[in-house]
Amino acid sequence: MKLRWRKNSRATLPAGELVPPEGVPLKLEVAGLGVRLAAQITDVILTLVAAVCLLILVASLGFSAPETLMAIGSLMFFIIRVPYYVLAELAWNGQTVGKRLMKIKVISHDGKSLSTHALVLRNLMKEAEIFLPATLLLTLDAATPLASGLALGWIAAGLMVPLCNRYRQRLGDLMAGTHVIHQPVPVLLQDLAGNPAPRTSRKEGFVFLAHQLDHYGAFELQTLETLLRAQEASAERGRNLKQDATIEAVVEKIRQKIGYANKVPAAQRLEFLRAFYNAQRAHLEQRQLFGEKRKDKHYTAKGAPS
Structure with a gap:
């Protein structure tokens, strides 16, 4: 799934937040x-x-003369550095030790898994962007001001690339199709069953019988949970006619399916859905205790699709 930026992201989203094409x-x-x-x-x-x-x-061990130690050390630094970045990011899914400590990671721009080719390319380009000019800059002296200026300009140009694109990609990331993000923090959503909707003037609430709860399974329950969570999120931004129409259609579909005779007033539709969700969930969990797992509405008593 390829990620893109929302057109008015600066006005509605924090800087750097990504959204998929679906808009969530x-x-x-x-x-x-x-x-x-x-x-x-x-x-x-x-x-x-x-x-x-x-x-x-x-x-x-005396394997090298003192005058060659500097060259050997530079070679060892290169030989250790390049495999370290590639192997660490392969083993830890886009993270090195430094990235793990800083809680950041590399991801693919198209949403796919990181490939070995992309990681090798981005890290080899890091040598050309940063380490090679930095090494040249450290080895030059005042007698070669032109070479020193070129090396410094090279580094400056490489550092300017991330500042000129919205994903803060350096040249290696642009070529490999990757960028670096803050590692997402997993958040446990609140249990809907533990937070029932506030009651309206209807004192008796909504009651569902066992035969009415046998029409749906876990798949439909999860779909209803997604709808209820979306309604909670949209409540902070304000309701609209399209959402109200969706809620009305879902309520009527459930009423017809389960044979619920009473008409649900517009002000009580969300309460009806929340009550049905709680009752349906409790019913499925109770049936599961007896070894019956109802996957969806096509499930039969024998455990095969109807």
Whole structure:
């Protein structure tokens, strides 16, 4: 499922929030440059420490002359760094140690699983965008101002790319079709059965008999729960005629299906649906205790589709 930005997202959504084509907001906030830099520094320190440890081991064993230790250390840093980023993001689904600590991760722009090709490409481009010019900049001196200026301009241009696109993608992300987001925090929704709708003037409420609850299964119950949650969310923004028409159609469909004779007033339709949801859920859970799992309305007593 490809993600896109809502046209008026700046007016209605927090900066960086993504929405799919269906229009339902997904809390996938794009990671800022600060938190990405902190994760990058953490990963660089880890790989640098590993390279230094190997360099000390090589020097202590006498495998290299002192004048070549710097070149060998740079090579070890490169050999450790590139596989580390690729393998870590493959193993941890788009995260390195630094990204895990900063609670950010890499995702595919089209919503699919991360591919090895994309991770290899984005991390190899990181070498060309950041590490190679940074290495050149560190090895140059005042005697070569033109080369130093070119290396500095290279780094500056690479850092400007994320500032010029809405997903904060660097060049490697643009080529690989990825971007970095804050890791979503799982939220447990409130149990609808534990929060019944407020009663209206109807004192007796809505009562459903066992034979009326045998028409639907778990699938229909989940569909009704989705509808009720959507109505709760839309209540904060205000109701509209289309939503009222949907609620009326659902209520009438359920009444006809279960044989509920009494007409439901417009002011009590949501109360009716909430009461039916609670009764239907309790009925299915009770039947499940006896080993019967009703998947949907086509289920029969023998457990096969009707």
